Amino acid sequence: MTPLFDGIASFAQGRDSRKFSIEEAVRDCLARIENLDPQLGAFLSLNPNAVNRARQLDNRMARNPAQSPFYGYPVAIKDNLHVAGMPTTCASRMLANYRPLENATVVDRLLKAGAVILGKTNMDEFAMGSSTENSAMGVTRNPWDTRRVPGGSSGGSAVAVASDMAPMALGSDTGGSIRQPAAFCGVLGLKPTYGRISRYGLVAFSSSLDQIGPFARHAQDALEMMLVLSGPDGRDMTVASRNPEEMRRDFASEVRGMVIGMPEEFFSDGLDDGVRSSLERAREVLAADGAIFRPVRLPSAQYGINVYYIIATSEAASNLSRYDGVRYGYRSLKASNIRDLYTHTRQEGFGPEVKRRILLGTFALSAGYQDQYYRKAQQVQSLIREEFDRAFHEVDMVFAPTTPTPPFLFGEKSSDPLAMYLSDIYTISANLAGLPALSVPSWPTAEGLPVGAQLIGPAWSEGRLLKVASVLEEAVGVCRPPMTGERQGGEAA
Amino acid sequence: MNPEFEMVVGLEVHTQLLTRSKLFCRCENRFGAAPNTLVCPVCLGHPGVLPVLNEEAVRLGIRLGLALGCTVHTRSVFDRKHYFYPDLPKGYQISQFTHPLLTGGSLSVRSGEGVREIRLHRIHMEEDAGKNLHAGIRDASHVDLNRAGVPLLEIVSEPDIRTPEEAVDYLKKLRQILRAIGISDGNMEEGSFRCDANVSLRRKGTSAFGTKVEIKNMNSFRFVQKALVHECDRQSALLERGERVVSETRLFDSSTGKTLSMRSKEEALDYRYFPEPDLPPLVLDPTWIAEERANLPELPQERVLKLSEELGIREEDAEALLLEEDLSRYFEEARGVVVRYAKEGGWPVELGTGRLVNFILSEVLREWNRKGARILSGDLCPEEVAYLVAQVVEERISLNQAKEVYVLAVESLRSPRAVIKEHNLSQESGEEKLGEWIQEVLAENPAEVRSYREGKERVFGFLVGQVMKKSGGKANPQKANLLLKDYLSR
Numbered sequence: 008m009t010p011l012f013d014g015i016a017s018f019a020q021g022r023d024s025r026k027f028s029i030e031e032a033v034r035d036c037l038a039r040i041e042n043l044d045p046q047l048g049a050f051l052s053l054n055p056n057a058v059n060r061a062r063q064l065d066n067r068m069a070r071n072p073a074q075s076p077f078y079g080y081p082v083a084i085k086d087n088l089h090v091a092g093m094p095t096t097c098a099s100r101m102l103a104n105y106r107p108l109e110n111a112t113v114v115d116r117l118l119k120a121g122a123v124i125l126g127k128t129n130m131d132e133f134a135m136g137s138s139t140e141n142s143a144m145g146v147t148r149n150p151w152d153t154r155r156v157p158g159g160s161s162g163g164s165a166v167a168v169a170s171d172m173a174p175m176a177l178g179s180d181t182g183g184s185i186r187q188p189a190a191f192c193g194v195l196g197l198k199p200t201y202g203r204i205s206r207y208g209l210v211a212f213s214s215s216l217d218q219i220g221p222f223a224r225h226a227q228d229a230l231e232m233m234l235v236l237s238g239p240d241g242r243d244m245t246v247a248s249r250n251p252e253e254m255r256r257d258f259a260s261e262v263r264g265m266v267i268g269m270p271e272e273f274f275s276d277g278l279d280d281g282v283r284s285s286l287e288r289a290r291e292v293l294a295a296d297g298a299i300f301r302p303v304r305l306p307s308a309q310y311g312i313n314v315y316y317i318i319a320t321s322e323a324a325s326n327l328s329r330y331d332g333v334r335y336g337y338r339s340l341k342a343s344n345i346r347d348l349y350t351h352t353r354q355e356g357f358g359p360e361v362k363r364r365i366l367l368g369t370f371a372l373s374a375g376y377q378d379q380y381y382r383k384a385q386q387v388q389s390l391i392r393e394e395f396d397r398a399f400h401e402v403d404m405v406f407a408p409t410t411p412t413p414p415f416l417f418g419e420k421s422s423d424p425l426a427m428y429l430s431d432i433y434t435i436s437a438n439l440a441g442l443p444a445l446s447v448p449s450w451p452t453a454e455g456l457p458v459g460a461q462l463i464g465p466a467w468s469e470g471r472l473l474k475v476a477s478v479l480e481e482a483v484g485v486c487r488p489p490m491t492g493e494r495q496g497g498e499a500a
Numbered sequence: 501m502n503p504e505f506e507m508v509v510g511l512e513v514h515t516q517l518l519t520r521s522k523l524f525c526r527c528e529n530r531f532g533a534a535p536n537t538l539v540c541p542v543c544l545g546h547p548g549v550l551p552v553l554n555e556e557a558v559r560l561g562i563r564l565g566l567a568l569g570c571t572v573h574t575r576s577v578f579d580r581k582h583y584f585y586p587d588l589p590k591g592y593q594i595s596q597f598t599h600p601l602l603t604g605g606s607l608s609v610r611s612g613e614g615v616r617e618i619r620l621h622r623i624h625m626e627e628d629a630g631k632n633l634h635a636g637i638r639d640a641s642h643v644d645l646n647r648a649g650v651p652l653l654e655i656v657s658e659p660d661i662r663t664p665e666e667a668v669d670y671l672k673k674l675r676q677i678l679r680a681i682g683i684s685d686g687n688m689e690e691g692s693f694r695c696d697a698n699v700s701l702r703r704k705g706t707s708a709f710g711t712k713v714e715i716k717n718m719n720s721f722r723f724v725q726k727a728l729v730h731e732c733d734r735q736s737a738l739l740e741r742g743e744r745v746v747s748e749t750r751l752f753d754s755s756t757g758k759t760l761s762m763r764s765k766e767e768a769l770d771y772r773y774f775p776e777p778d779l780p781p782l783v784l785d786p787t788w789i790a791e792e793r794a795n796l797p798e799l800p801q802e803r804v805l806k807l808s809e810e811l812g813i814r815e816e817d818a819e820a821l822l823l824e825e826d827l828s829r830y831f832e833e834a835r836g837v838v839v840r841y842a843k844e845g846g847w848p849v850e851l852g853t854g855r856l857v858n859f860i861l862s863e864v865l866r867e868w869n870r871k872g873a874r875i876l877s878g879d880l881c882p883e884e885v886a887y888l889v890a891q892v893v894e895e896r897i898s899l900n901q902a903k904e905v906y907v908l909a910v911e912s913l914r915s916p917r918a919v920i921k922e923h924n925l926s927q928e929s930g931e932e933k934l935g936e937w938i939q940e941v942l943a944e945n946p947a948e949v950r951s952y953r954e955g956k957e958r959v960f961g962f963l964v965g966q967v968m969k970k971s972g973g974k975a976n977p978q979k980a981n982l983l984l985k986d987y988l989s990r
Contacts, residue, residue: 087548088548089547089548095547095548097547102547105547107541107546107547107548108541108546109541111548206550207548207549207550208548208549209548210547210548211547211548211778213777214777214778215777241552242550242552243550243552243778244550244551244552244553244778244779244780245550245777245778245779245780321774322774322777324772325580325582325591325592325772325774327591328582328584328590328591328592329545329546329547329589329590329591330547331584331586331591333586333589333643334544334545334546334589334643334645335544335546345586345641349584369772372582372772372773372774373770373772374770374772377772377774381774
């Protein structure tokens with residue numbers, strides 16, 4: 008079961024040379040979903056119009072040549088992003104029957120570029136979790152070892168790309184929810200600079216940290232998608248007025264002479280040996296390409312988890328207030344007055360992790376505790392930001408592991424929230440500082456489990472991060488889980 | 501209220517802004533549409549939506565700040581204020597807490613015979629909530645979210661108000677300014693202008709504040725007055741009995757004129773304010789503020805000074821004329837006609853405008869207040885009032901006669917001309933006829949004439965009255981006065 012194409016360049020070439028039609032490309036993905044997804048559980052819903060749309064695009068292309076590399080490109084969308092006409096469940100009972108009235112801005116832009124949406128992918132409920140085990144809709148399995156979690160919260164999107172069910176997918180990253188599952192599933196995942204991409208139509212978890220980003224097999228593909236997704240949007244005032252084209256320019260820059268920082272705080276005792284040696288090999292490759300490695304200090308990063316679980320939960324408790332059973336979504340049938348309606352609806356509609364975070368966040372913002380928790384967390388957040396700023400005076404980007412360990416087993420951490428929270432220890436500080444960061448596959452461990460190398464750059468440096476990622480991508484070579492059928496990379500391209 | 505106490509009141513006014521669309525979405529901002537027809541995913545608080553700030557609402561906020569002499573902050577911040585209520589779609593209201601758009605400023609209000617400055621604490625922007633509907637629905641409540649997201653300014657005064665009258669005048673002055681600068685229609689019945697009061701008492705001469713009580717649900721100026729009087733009496737009675745005032749929120753019940761406890765301070769909500777992450781801080785370009793300053797229309801207080809100077813009338817009268825737009829428009833129209841009469845009759849226009857001001861502020865305003873409405877059918881139009889005033893100036897009828905004509909004309913739905921004609925009203929100014937009546941009165945009241953001549957000048961009024969009576973009200977009072985003095989001194 009070899010995919011028809013590998014990456015956007017090979018897709019565009021095959022499409023334009025009529026090697027395959029868009030319909031065939033989409034059907035190819037759908038066939039793989041039909042084959043693999045019963046075991047993997049990446050998708051929560053499929054787009055019933057995918058084939059129709061592909062056919063329409065084919066017809067249109069018969070008259071006018073495709074204008075965008077994305078014309079006809081199949082993509083999967085995390086189920087916290089609105090696609091009009093399909094459910095947005097956030098993998099929660101609360102929104103099990105919710106249908107959005109309009110597209111997310113990112114979905115609008117993908118559709119405008121000609122993309123074909125395959126379906127919506129599983130996730131931790133309301134994006135709260137690191138293993139997709141918090142989904143109310145079912146389990147998603149890691150294609151490298153189905154006893155293991157795919158990571159989270161964007162586990163479904165990572166699995167969809169890792170197993171070639173979709174060549175690309177969208178996820179959202181609040182504390183590592185793109186990069187951590189990307190690392191666990193052996194694909195590239197990018198969390199852009201805060202303010203690079205409109206969040207309109209992304210169901211909010213923590214508004215000041217959330218950012219939408221792509222999963223891809225190739226850095227080039229991620230770049231192309233970033234160019235489609237990025238830029239000001241009249242519907243999100245937190246988007247900066249940056250020209251996305253700067254990323255294409257930066258992607259063309261040279262790795263030779265780049266200064267890459269190694270923060271010792273990210274290579275401390277908690278790091279798994281397999282991950283450590285994989286990253287060492289990655290470092291050697293980059294150094295051989297002319298990158299200059301230099302130690303940097305990010306001492307406050309170790310407080311990232313503490314800060315994150317105050318700020319993110321405070322905002323989450325606020326953002327999730329709207330799920331009250333009054334206007335849409337789940338409504339408890341037990342209630343006979345308004346107070347009960349709130350209580351029962353939220354008790355029955357939310358899962359345990361969501362409730363835990365609502366309680367944490369409500370507490371952190373409550374009168375008498377704000378100064379101790381929320382304010383203090385904001386102060387430490389500023390420190391983390393300043394340390395990164397200082398580091399970027401000396402280095403072009405920071406090199407670190409994405410996760411402390413390779414993918415863990417189901418249930419291994421689900422009963423211990425703290426252990427689960429710690430799996431995001433290396434990814435969180437980029438969110439707190441609003442910085443772009445990506446995870447790119449490094450060499451798998453001796454046990455054959457994927458490892459992610461993380462690159463964190465100064466604001467708006469996505470292009471350069473992707474450039475460095477492309478060097479690693481080439482060095483590591485084909486990175487496909489065994490169950491999806493082996494196939495040589497670069498064949499179609 | 502025990503006169504040893506002094507009341508201390510601070511007012512919080514919420515005014516809706518006259519923008520075309522809501523504060524954070526493009527839905528129409530309009531009162532009176534069918535329920536839930538002016539809504540969209542943003543103001544319904546759907547998942548995934550984000551607020552986009554309406555610049556026009558900010559502009560109106562800047563204008564109010566400039567009109568009230570506030571500091572307009574070039575950087576202000578939106579915050580989320582959390583509570584659960586069905587009319588609040590997101591479970592939080594977007595408001596401004598630690599860094600409001602405007603601080604400081606003041607408003608001068610009439611206090612007895614004088615004027616007092618009421619300082620303003622702050623003015624901030626926020627979104628309105630929807631409305632819960634209970635009436636006429638069995639076993640359920642309905643929610644109308646047309647109002648959800650309508651832009652509001654909350655105007656918070658310092659606790660500088662000392663009497664219910666000051667409070668009402670504060671509200672009237674504020675509303676007048678809102679209307680003059682075109683940012684609100686100030687309609688209390690439709691809820692576009694709402695007021696809460698913080699009320700406490702303290703012993704006169706002391707400076708510490710007493711325990712304050714918040715009063716809500718006063719939806720007319722009259723109710724504000726009533727609620728404050730009642731609340732002061734209630735607190736005063738408590739304090740006199742040696743009891744304590746409880747810090748709480750009370751609702752004014754217009755059917756009983758009393759305030760009722762709604763919730764105590766212990767039950768007060770924890771709003772968990774924090775900066776709204778979906779909106780960057782609001783940063784204003786100083787040139788924008790300067791532009792708004794340059795475009796600000798003439799403010800009511802400036803118009804009062806100008807009018808009082810121009811017409812030579814008291815500031816109070818000018819203020820009364822300008823306080824309500826209906827009244828000032830009525831006055832301006834009538835004034836134009838008086839000017840024409842003056843030109844035709846060859847008399848100085850000041851003679852007419854002074855009388856016109858008095859006539860409108862007494863007769864016309866009394867009639868309006870009696871009916872509780874402005875310019876009704878049956879009411880006299882400005883031209884007709886100008887005609888009456890001209891008749892008085894030209895001494896064809898007396899002022900008292902003019903007042904009678906006004907009342908009769910309003911009641912009978914007829915023109916003043918017709919009323920004058922029917923009742924054969926006219927004024928006698930001729931010395932011959934007046935002299936006749938005077939001589940008769942003097943002859944009939946020898947004792948009073950004697951006392952007057954012995955120095956009891958108070959008797960004079962009585963004699964004038966007798967002359968008026970004898971003339972059947974037709975004697976020109978001024979002329980009769982002069983002539984009577986003349987006769988008595990002979």
